[in-house]
Amino acid sequence: MSESLTPFNHRPDPVLGAALREALQPRDPGGAVFRARVLAAAERQPVPVVDVLARWARLGIAAAVAAALLTGMLVGRVGRQAEPAVATTDPGAVVAGVQMPDASLLLAGYSER
Amino acid sequence: MQTEPQRPDGAARTLRDAVEAALATRARGGDRAAFGDLIERYADQARRVARAVLQDPDDADDAAQDAFLAALVKLDQYDPQRPFGPWLMRIVANSATDRRRRRTVRRTESLEEGFVAGGVRPDVVAERAALNDRLRGALAQLPPRRSLAVTLFDVEGYSHAEIAEMLGIPEGTVRSEVFHARRRLRTLLADWREAE
Numbered sequence: 001m002s003e004s005l006t007p008f009n010h011r012p013d014p015v016l017g018a019a020l021r022e023a024l025q026p027r028d029p030g031g032a033v034f035r036a037r038v039l040a041a042a043e044r045q046p047v048p049v050v051d052v053l054a055r056w057a058r059l060g061i062a063a064a065v066a067a068a069l070l071t072g073m074l075v076g077r078v079g080r081q082a083e084p085a086v087a088t089t090d091p092g093a094v095v096a097g098v099q100m101p102d103a104s105l106l107l108a109g110y111s112e113r
Numbered sequence: 114m115q116t117e118p119q120r121p122d123g124a125a126r127t128l129r130d131a132v133e134a135a136l137a138t139r140a141r142g143g144d145r146a147a148f149g150d151l152i153e154r155y156a157d158q159a160r161r162v163a164r165a166v167l168q169d170p171d172d173a174d175d176a177a178q179d180a181f182l183a184a185l186v187k188l189d190q191y192d193p194q195r196p197f198g199p200w201l202m203r204i205v206a207n208s209a210t211d212r213r214r215r216r217t218v219r220r221t222e223s224l225e226e227g228f229v230a231g232g233v234r235p236d237v238v239a240e241r242a243a244l245n246d247r248l249r250g251a252l253a254q255l256p257p258r259r260s261l262a263v264t265l266f267d268v269e270g271y272s273h274a275e276i277a278e279m280l281g282i283p284e285g286t287v288r289s290e291v292f293h294a295r296r297r298l299r300t301l302l303a304d305w306r307e308a309e
Contacts, residue, residue, distance in 0.1 A: 017267035023245035024161040031156030038152050038181045
């Protein structure tokens with residue numbers, strides 16, 4: 001406390017600083033317990049920005065995968081529709097098919113029996 | 114009363130700033146371990162600064178925790194070209210000041226009452242504890258900005274310019290706040306020493 005007592009004093013007062021430091025020191029200095037506490041709170045925090053960004057990234061990837069699957073399914077369906085109708089006389093197979101049954105085939109099946 | 118080293122100067126300070134900027138960048142990218150390192154580096158300082166405003170250690174820890182969580186959310190606003198400490202301490206100061214404003218005003222022990230020179234002092238530990246109580250009481254009587262200014266300058270070693278930026282006030286006002294706080298606290302310390 002030997003420094004002159006003026007507002008223009010540029011240097012920290014080591015004695016006063018040490019006294020205040022001791023008075024303000026946490027009861028458990030070191031930071032480990034506090035660090036654990038803050039990190040746990042950060043995990044509980046509703047939506048930190050980094051998580052939002054990470055979630056956006058995850059959503060983007062999921063959307064891209066979903067779009068690729070949907071496109072694949074559509075392409076596959078169009079391809080199947082382009083294939084010729086199965087020529088069968090079995091009514092069960094015709095009913096189980098995706099496409100509308102060919103009436104002439106159905107009638108032919110019944111006429112054979 | 115042990116005098117702890119102030120903030121490093123020169124090359125050590127530049128290196129520390131670079132390391133902390135890198136940690137902040139990693140934390141912003143979602144690296145929780147990097148964020149944990151930053152917490153550990155600044156935990157005690159943040160808790161002391163918060164306590165200078167709030168006095169109660171639990172309130173101070175809550176304010177410091179809020180500040181770290183706010184910093185995590187705001188990391189994208191941090192400029193890695195600048196030191197991390199002042200940026201964080203600005204958030205801590207705001208957090209503590211807001212909390213003090215919000216909380217129910219508690220009765221703080223008056224600096225004068227109970228401080229009787231030459232009173233019964235059983236041992237050194239009790240003396241120190243009493244001095245610490247009185248210093249905290251003195252800080253409690255100061256406006257929050259004044260408590261912050263003297264703590265950031267004399268305890269944490271920040272410059273007037275850095276404190277001015279943290280508190281959003283002119284540098285001359287910081288000098289004035291530190292001056293008035295010191296005058297009050299030095300008187301208290303001197304009285305205490307004379308009484309020893």
